[in-house]
Amino acid sequence: MSTHEHYYVPAQSGWPIVGAIGLFLIAFGAGHYVAQIDTYGHGGWGIYVLLAGIATILYMITGWFRTVINESMTGLYSSQMDRSFRQGMSWFIFSEVMFFGAFFGALFFIRMFSVPWLGGEFHYTSTHEFLWPNFVAEWPLVKTPKGDTTQAMPWHGLPLYNTIILLVSSVTLHFAHVALEKGKRSALKAWLAATIVLGLCFLYLQAHEYIHAYTELGLTLESGVYGNTFFMLTGFHGLHVTIGTIFLITLFIRILKGHFSPDKHFAFQAGSWYWHFVDVVWLCLFVFVYVL
Incomplete structure (x- = not known):
């Protein structure tokens, strides 16, 4: 007689509501902060709403992660649940691809259509003569309609360093994943710690770039x-x-606590998927935003 595998159904959770509130505060606060910011980079009360939203999201992530980890470590999840997690993570990354695709699409439309149109490249219309008669069709646009002039961010220097950092971080994370599959806990900790340090270095250099x-x-x-x-x-x-x-x-904290095994470590795999995706997005950014 065949046996049916149990499927764990989590209890109702309030974490999605907390996350929704946090995202609303972030969007509301960021919008007002940008609207109120002055030439010195100082904003109004919007920054406090933004920080409150970030704190709410961090609180949500901490609590939700704790709940999921406890459920996993107590053996509540089945192989079907594992497949659900894989499908969910795959669709989440796909949604992120669409998210960045929208911004890249806007960038391409501006460069390939809007800028040439304002420069009078499409001869069937003379609208550009009324909108911006002295417009020069070049990219990047370093002159605004108000007449202000800026400088483009060069690809060398900090952007190049950050590109190298992220590429190396993908390699170190791959080595950490291989070490986990081979049961080499010391190598796993070392390679994962190196990846985290590289990620922090990237954020530090990007702050300096801004x-x-x-x-x-x-x-x-x-x-x-x-x-x-x-x-x-x-x-x-x-x-x-x-x-x-x-x-x-x-993931590093969980590894220090002895979590994960060579045949059961999807959480680590999901983190690896996400990090490699972020690296690929940066490569596209480096080429189309900085170089071209």
């Missing part, structure tokens, strides 16, 4: 469409690197 952009290049969110696309793409990527680093730190 400071350099604002204080020396005059490149801000108000620097026309170039400044908007630059900070939106690199900023959202930096947010994903932050989330990925938190994910890896959580």
